[in-house]
Amino acid sequence: MYRPRARTSPKAHQTKARTSTPKKEVPTVSAPETQTIEYPIRINRYLSLKNYCTRRKADVLIESGKVFINHKKATLGDKVEASDVVEVNLPRDFAPETRTYYAYNKPVGVVTNLPQAGEKSIINVTKFPKKVFPIGRLDKDSRGLIILTDDGRITDKLLNPKYVHSKEYIVRVHKTIGENFIGRMSSGITLDDGYTTKPCEVEQLDDQHFRIVLTEGKKRQIRRMCLALNYEVMDLMRVRIMNIELGKLREGQYREIKGEDLAELLKSLSMVNPTK
Known part of the structure; x- marks a missing residue:
């Protein structure tokens, strides 16, 4: 009877989360892009793909006036173009979302x-x-x-x-x-x-x-x-x-x-x- 040979995976390793120094006026956090972004894109989805947070949490940040597009406060439903500058005013203890x-x-x-x-x-x-x-x-x-x-x-x-x-x-x-x-x-x-x-x-x-x-x-x-x-x-x-x-x-x-x-x-x- 055939018995499949067990295969071993490479040893896993973890890397430390990177942090960046927030700006004085509009603090931002550098977050990795999680997949190719197709523009234009809704601001909450943009933040999710940039791994800031979930879309729901992004909506909360937007409603709280903490998200800026080209230095102007964003509103729910706003769309982002590739040339736009997006800034997020985040708490000091903020950490990007992690997935399992x-x-x-x-x-x-x-x-x-x-x-x-x-x-x-x-x-x-x-x-x-x-x-x-x-x-x-x-x-x-x-x-x-x-x-x-x-x-x-x-x-x-x-x-x-x-x-x-x-x-x-x-x-x-x-x-x-x-x-x-x-x-x-x-x-x-x-x-x-x-x-x-x-x-x-x-x-x-x-x-x-x-x-x-x-x-x-x-x-x-x-x-x-x-x-x-x-x-x-x-x-x-x-x-x-x-x-x-x-x-x-x-x-x-x-x-x-x-x-x-x-x-x-x-x-x-x-x-x-x-x-x-």
């Missing part, structure tokens, strides 16, 4: 979306130090890696198929893999709804196990691909999302994503580490 990211090994039987009657979600079965939510899905009958976070900004970046992010799975089917199976799976399969999957990387591991790397995420895609070739999936485990690997995490356990792993993940999403 977890890698979690989901057991079979646990759902990633809203649970129906009798079902249990990740949040029901595991207590996390912070309020987080899962990014994406992993069906109830599957197990393995899923990312949870309190950073809603990465959802579209991670899930939108136009960004072509890779996810790796180890799959066991109910019978011996035939000689044409790997070639047909890798070249694309027409599913029951008429959609043809994109070409992907597939490698046979033993008589009944194979590894597959997808860059798209149709509902129950791997199971439907196998079914189209008259194979039934008996076990499906996700072992990697982009550079984040399941590693030695036991089922039901989680670890915080940080240091080099987090920096690489966010860089791949065209973002920067908001904890720096």
